[in-house]
Amino acid sequence: xFARITAVMALTALAGCGLGESRVNPLNxxxxxxxxxxxxxxxxxxxxxxxxVVSLKAEPTPGGxxxxxxxxxPTQGFWEAELARIPTEDAGVMLLQFNIxxxxxxxxxxxxxxxxxxxxxxxxxxxxxxxxxxxxxGQTNRRSVSRQ
Numbered sequence: 001x002f003a004r005i006t007a008v009m010a011l012t013a014l015a016g017c018g019l020g021e022s023r024v025n026p027l028n029x030x031x032x033x034x035x036x037x038x039x040x041x042x043x044x045x046x047x048x049x050x051x052x053v054v055s056l057k058a059e060p061t062p063g064g065x066x067x068x069x070x071x072x073x074p075t076q077g078f079w080e081a082e083l084a085r086i087p088t089e090d091a092g093v094m095l096l097q098f099n100i101x102x103x104x105x106x107x108x109x110x111x112x113x114x115x116x117x118x119x120x121x122x123x124x125x126x127x128x129x130x131x132x133x134x135x136x137x138g139q140t141n142r143r144s145v146s147r148q
Contacts, residue, residue, distance in 0.1 A: 049139050050081070050098040054116060056136050056143040065128060068120040069098055069136045069143070076110045077103025081119035083136060092132040093144075096121070 050071030059066045080101040088095045098119055135144035
């Protein structure tokens with residue numbers, strides 16, 4: 001009888017992990033991304049920033065989180081994408097800037113999928129201590145994910 005009760009409790013706990021919005025599920029530590037329009041991003045003149053951040057994901061892994069973002073530059077040919085951490089006054093927010101290098105020669109605009117560029121970075125559990133929100137910004141918008 002005790003074994004059955006234990007088995008039912010274990011199955012119930014595992015079922016809770018399968019629910020999309022469950023706080024028990026470690027894969028849901030960061031929710032879906034939210035977009036915020038911004039006036040102008042702080043930029044380094046030597047390192048251009050992607051025009052728009054299309055999507056953002058934070059995937060928990062053993063020892064930290066892999067942050068990946070898709071950016072949309074104005075034309076094809078942009079390369080060498082990087083998520084660079086920039087200082088912020090709020091210790092609970094990790095702010096990343098989506099840097100990207102322009103094409104060496106003029107390139108056509110093309111379709112949106114042909115212009116999309118992926119950038120990613122790994123942050124350790126120690127680097128994320130106290131962080132509640134991860135945000136990635138481009139020139140015109142910022143996307144963020146928060147711990148649930």
